[in-house]
Amino acid sequence: MKNIFSFLFPQKEKTYLAKCGHTSLKKDKVGAFGKTAETEVPVINGEIEYCHKCLSTMATQCAWCGKPIFIGDPITLYTPSEEFEIPKYAVIYSEEPLQLVGCGRSDCAHTGADYCGVWYPPGKVQRTASAIEIAMANPDHAVIGNIHDGFELKKIREED
Numbered sequence: 001m002k003n004i005f006s007f008l009f010p011q012k013e014k015t016y017l018a019k020c021g022h023t024s025l026k027k028d029k030v031g032a033f034g035k036t037a038e039t040e041v042p043v044i045n046g047e048i049e050y051c052h053k054c055l056s057t058m059a060t061q062c063a064w065c066g067k068p069i070f071i072g073d074p075i076t077l078y079t080p081s082e083e084f085e086i087p088k089y090a091v092i093y094s095e096e097p098l099q100l101v102g103c104g105r106s107d108c109a110h111t112g113a114d115y116c117g118v119w120y121p122p123g124k125v126q127r128t129a130s131a132i133e134i135a136m137a138n139p140d141h142a143v144i145g146n147i148h149d150g151f152e153l154k155k156i157r158e159e160d
Contacts, residue, residue, distance in 0.1 A: 024051030032059035063100035074104035
């Protein structure tokens, strides 16, 4: 009977005191640069690391398309051509060779095989080998990629 009447008597979602000092829900929205995404943070031993407001401040913009890269999103590292004007907000991953942080969206990244890390708290690259790098190092083996070895923020949906 509880499920039948749950819409009449909604239960409050549990709030957590995050290690950042703020309270937060397990599932909530993050927002930056005019975009929002609903995300779910991991609960480890009854605690969460960061609240959604703090996660929102850790977002950056893709050097190529300008769309937000939220914590937990896959990233690419590409070297711009000499004609490319680097935006002021671009995050430089390395100077030599010059590599800029980009998003993993299908209309921006060349392929999913270029994913080479995750945007990680407090707003930095957690580098992993890309599928192409793994394939080149292991020419006689099939490659299956998993870039989420650290902070696993689950993106439920991205909104406009």
